[in-house]
Amino acid sequence: MNPTQTPLAAGTSLLRFATAGSVDDGKSTLVGRLLYDSKSVLADQLEAVEQVSRGRGQEAPDLALLTDGLRAEREQGITIDVAYRYFATPRRRFILADTPGHVQYTRNMVTGASTAELAVVLVDARNGVVEQTRRHTAVAALLRVPHVVLAVNKMDLVGYDESVFAAIAAEFADYARGLGVPEVTAVPVSALAGDNVVEPSAHMDWYGGPTVLEHLETVSVDHDPQGDPARLPVQYVIRPQTAEHPDYRGYAGQIASGMLRVGAPVTVLPSRVTTTIEAIDTLDGPAETAWAPQSVTVRLAHDVDVSRGDMIAPADGPPPVTRDLTATVCHVADRPLRVGDRVLVKHTTRTVKAVVKEIPSRLALDDPARRTAVEELRANDIGQVVVRTAEPLALDPYARSRRTGSFLLIDPDDGTTLTACMATEPLS
Template identity: 60%
Template sequence: MSTGTETGMDLLRFATAGSVDDGKSTLIGRLLLDSKAIFEDQLESVEKTSKDKGFDYTDLALLTDGLRSEREQGITIDVAYRYFATPRRKFIIADTPGHVQYTRNMVTGASTADLGLVLVDARQGMTEQSRRHAVILSMLRVPHLVLAVNKMDLVGFSEERFREIEAEFTAFARKLDVPDLTVIPISALRGDNVVSRSENMDWYEGSSLLHHLEHVYIGSDREMRDVRFPVQYVVRPKSDEFHDYRGYAGQVAGGVMKPGDEVIVLPSGMTSTIEAIDAFDKQLDEAYPPMSVTVRLADDVDVSRGDMIARVNNQPEQTQDLDAMICWMSPGALKPRAKLLVKHTTRTVKALVKEIDYRLDVNTLHRDQEAEEIGLNELGRVRMRVQQPLMVDLYEQNRITGSFILIDPASGVTVGAGMVRG
């Protein structure tokens, strides 16, 4: 069973996070260069620019710092997605900014990631930002975490310095819910331990960063037990050839669906059997996350956008009360009695914020239970009431059916992201 694309090649999504000058852009540039994911004219342009600046090396950060504001300020202010592939796996990199004022961007980039890559400068070691990145990745239930200790060449490739940082970060990670942590010493500028093992660090017995990215096992990370199929679109072709065709299109959010399975349509409670599963011009024997398919049912039941197809004996919770962690993304603070829209999978409903339980300090993990509002880029736990029932799971069980976005009903702008808690 593939975990990625229709071609059978695995797809790994990973989010990078690091403080300013930790070398994140250089690392991504190195991965793109050494995996031959850039064109010769791009490389020539970067080499020329580096030479014009008086550098005696190729400034690989120029490959990724493409925004004018980045070049002027030296900081990355948005989420940039990069693509590259090796013979073993395809990759999508969410390059997220490290500044505290861009926490919302990091949440966006990490929300769909299979792996989180946190960079620290070997000279600086753990910083407040490093801890915040680890907390956010843990909260978002990113299954795998890599700490890349960069700029090892500037500390003489010291094993002692690496072990200090490794021990400190590992101790901090134990306080969080980090199921899989790998720590790798690298020099992105020189290429040590990025694609190939470094001769300068023969004391390190682990794999290179790219080797780890290629081989980290993500097959068990997807929710394959609980069938969840949010209906996005009802397919009823108008041509005479398909006048009897009625299918329900969407992306599988959990479980494995097969023809013959007995299912229930929520919230109506009507039951039926899967007659067929269609993808483009062929029928499939099964469908699983994250495949986009069209499901046909044996019975003519009423199904519309926003409904969810599940197993009869394994259903999500139907509720109008949401208890959730919120990352607030709007300049105007979130306060009790605020009226918003909640978009959960393919269903959008009106919502009222009942109360704020606490605001979370992601640096210290302190819960401020006296907080009366949640400001821009802050996280907190809230209770909400929605107008119509939603079919939800806990976020820790399913990152798709356990999450939602908050929308300003007046402007239509996304103002927050939420994770359902128990």
């Protein structure tokens, strides 16, 4: 525990966010500054960084070392792996995914941003919006990240010029708007000097917006689970068969979205059998309601056939059940994905056999409107894929639910993850 860290207030919310930026834009330094100035660095970590920095002849600690943890990252001065950092302020808790900037590590950025509620996209004020900026923004848009922060870094190297910042922010906003990004907040910063990262800058009195940390602490992440359709993928069937509970039959899992209520009519998918919720059991005892992401055991009013991989959903709003899956995908394996490949589809708690029917296109992320016809997808490619499954799946479009609209393609021979998929509406 860092003795200088302010105690965490009870009931603080959690924000998951990811950082992205082109190589040498200063992303690792920004993250290091964020951790250092918010007093979220342990004393032994700081001592180790200071020791390495002194060995290099640097008086000030190299804050990039707080995140570039792999030896190859330190030697090359680049981020390779996704580095997760957990920290907190009195106002909020954070899970930070520091993602790589290189094109060949696009798959790592997809991994880090897939669960993020906010993405910080970094640009160098001297270079402005470059191809990697557009690529990372397009990935954030594809993954439906609801909030994007544009951090225009190295403002000290352009004389803290307001016109430079304004031009970059306008260009980025136009591009993001074309991708359907719902919200962009632009902040001029100098990660090296600490301007507008945690503390307001004394060099940019023309900027009246929040610092990066202030925005992270105040951006809205409140979400009403009643607004989403309820989805409970069944993980276990519980039948203790004890003298106390001889007829107990419960269906356990983590609620993926929405809210469940005792007495509500539900449908079991893919069988489409309809019944009602008789009881909801939690770790704290029986409950009348439960909501995502709680783990619960649901008991149904009728003795129906339910097994692992089935989904319990509202009778008046179940997800589509289909064997033909159309998705935007990021291919993450070194082995190419080709038409005709036999794969496994892992969706929530269900895994089924499938075959790749089509690869209609590969996306050019510098211009997402342009799509190229291809015969295969290689590592880090993003494109469209059509898959035919051996058994039906209850699948929401990813635009409606990030949890129940995503799935993986897996190599059936060795279990390697091949492709991360975001379900779309069926192709016309």
